[in-house]
Amino acid sequence: MASAADEKRVLDLVPSQLLINGKWQDASDKKTFDVTDPATGKVLKTIADASYEDGQAAMKAAHEAQESWGRTAPRVRAEILRAAFEKVTAMSDDFATLMSMEMGKPFAEAKGEVAYGAEFLRWFSEEAPRIDGRYTTAPDGKNRLMVLKRPIGPALLITPWNFPLAMATRKIGPAIAAGCTSILKPAALTPLTSLLFAKVLIEAGVPAGVINVIQTTRVQDVTGPLIKDDRLRKLSFTGSTPVGRKLIADSAEKVLKVSMELGGNAPFLVFEDADMDKAVEGAMLAKLRNMGEACTAANRFLVHESVADEFAKKLTERMSKLKVARGLEEGANIGPLIDEKSRQAVHALVEDAKSKGAKLVLGGEIPSGEGFFYPPTILQSVPESCDILSNEIFGPVAPICTFTNEEEAIKMANNTEYGLVAYAFTKDLNRGLRLAERLEVGMFGLNTGLVSNPAGPFGGVKQSGLGREGSHEGIEEYLETVYVGIADPTA
Numbered sequence: 001m002a003s004a005a006d007e008k009r010v011l012d013l014v015p016s017q018l019l020i021n022g023k024w025q026d027a028s029d030k031k032t033f034d035v036t037d038p039a040t041g042k043v044l045k046t047i048a049d050a051s052y053e054d055g056q057a058a059m060k061a062a063h064e065a066q067e068s069w070g071r072t073a074p075r076v077r078a079e080i081l082r083a084a085f086e087k088v089t090a091m092s093d094d095f096a097t098l099m100s101m102e103m104g105k106p107f108a109e110a111k112g113e114v115a116y117g118a119e120f121l122r123w124f125s126e127e128a129p130r131i132d133g134r135y136t137t138a139p140d141g142k143n144r145l146m147v148l149k150r151p152i153g154p155a156l157l158i159t160p161w162n163f164p165l166a167m168a169t170r171k172i173g174p175a176i177a178a179g180c181t182s183i184l185k186p187a188a189l190t191p192l193t194s195l196l197f198a199k200v201l202i203e204a205g206v207p208a209g210v211i212n213v214i215q216t217t218r219v220q221d222v223t224g225p226l227i228k229d230d231r232l233r234k235l236s237f238t239g240s241t242p243v244g245r246k247l248i249a250d251s252a253e254k255v256l257k258v259s260m261e262l263g264g265n266a267p268f269l270v271f272e273d274a275d276m277d278k279a280v281e282g283a284m285l286a287k288l289r290n291m292g293e294a295c296t297a298a299n300r301f302l303v304h305e306s307v308a309d310e311f312a313k314k315l316t317e318r319m320s321k322l323k324v325a326r327g328l329e330e331g332a333n334i335g336p337l338i339d340e341k342s343r344q345a346v347h348a349l350v351e352d353a354k355s356k357g358a359k360l361v362l363g364g365e366i367p368s369g370e371g372f373f374y375p376p377t378i379l380q381s382v383p384e385s386c387d388i389l390s391n392e393i394f395g396p397v398a399p400i401c402t403f404t405n406e407e408e409a410i411k412m413a414n415n416t417e418y419g420l421v422a423y424a425f426t427k428d429l430n431r432g433l434r435l436a437e438r439l440e441v442g443m444f445g446l447n448t449g450l451v452s453n454p455a456g457p458f459g460g461v462k463q464s465g466l467g468r469e470g471s472h473e474g475i476e477e478y479l480e481t482v483y484v485g486i487a488d489p490t491a
Contacts, residue, residue, distance in 0.1 A: 066180070185219070
């Protein structure tokens with residue numbers, strides 16, 4: 001665990017300014033804001049607060065760097081990403097300490113995010129030289145058809161607070177690989193990790209203007225005009241569905257290519273034939289990763305009525321042993337939620353469920369003392385009318401409902417406007433394949449509580465978003481397809 005001296009050393013590594021055109025600079029109007037530790041409420045660092053003028057300067061830098069960067073050899077782009085991967089990996093403890101301080105997650109989880117986030121850099125370093133096209137003969141034999149790919153152009157990347165490194169690498173990695181310049185707007189609650197990552201990118205050789213970072217509390221003043229700017233060609237956003245809807249509407253004016261990774265309401269299905277120990281282990285992963293503050297978190301536990309009590313008992317045994325503490329404290333399993341507003345929202349969902357007849361099995365009380373902590377909580381026999389079944393919880397709360405057969409389970413799972421991810425535990429492979437075909441989600445974890453992988457296409461259906469991140473599909477989000485018709489060379 002990091003000592004107070006280690007924490008100070010890591011904070012001293014982080015730039016406190018904006019990154020525009022390869023230079024660290026103060027906000028044009030000199031305004032700043034504080035970044036605080038959600039476990040203590042103490043200020044970690046005071047940093048520049050970007051203005052409208054700063055956003056425009058970043059747009060100008062990205063636009064002017066686009067042509068030369070787009071023509072940079074794929075191997076050069078690949079080597080820069082590979083160098084960034086090596087540097088982030090070498091600084092794993094520093095990045096993990098910083099994330100734990102500004103976001104709250106336990107140090108061990110933060111280390112896992114560093115490995116996960118860095119892998120996007122390595123993955124897309126390997127994808128950069130593999131951008132390809134094709135050359136074919138037209139069906140009538142009269143012409144030749146050539147298809148090529150080119151970078152779409154400057155991109156605005158808006159990342160959330162819950163995975164400060166991985167969300168940045170998942171967007172910046174493919175942008176760099178494809179030959180796109182970008183403007184990163186990290187969440188104001190957790191911008192420090194993005195600033196340190198940007199510093200690493202510059203050290204890895206990213207040219208001036210290719211990556212710009214404009215953290216701000218004045219979001220509408222800064223990003224609103226950028227989305228309506230003729231020079232911007234791509235918008236990638238990870239966050240809530242209501243905000244995503246507004247950004248899609250705003251981006252329509254300039255017909256921007258958009259990627260939207262939005263909210264979730266993940267069902268976690270446990271069938272009567274499931275290996276119960278593996279199901280509980282999967283539930284711990286799917287529910288409590290990041291204190292439940294993840295769009296992929298299991299939101300509803302749908303358990304066959306014949307095994308519901310056994311599942312609840314075993315899950316309670318596991319969750320009751322977890323240590324709730326500051327992420328950098330020895331043995332911490334559950335850190336604080338990101339702020340008091342979030343904690344109150346989680347607690348309101350629990351209270352609503354209790355008032356409608358749900359049985360509180362574990363937790364459910366806001367602890368005294370500093371920080372925004374909330375205990376692991378389990379609710380059983382949760383009625384369908386409870387808000388907790390339709391709202392994204394974003395906290396360490398597991399509501400358990402029951403079903404009687406596969407058909408009912410599928411209907412319950414699909415009864416949501418969201419469609420990001422689902423999980424199911426069963427020993428029946430045919431059932432698993434049926435679920436994969438019928439569950440209305442973009443990702444499906446079969447007998448596993450963890451689906452996120454840089455080599456897999458991450459994204460959802462319905463109101464969980466548009467597009468995919470990671471895998472081979474991820475780089476396509478930053479490329480345009482160009483068709484060239486060529487006269488028959490043999491005529």
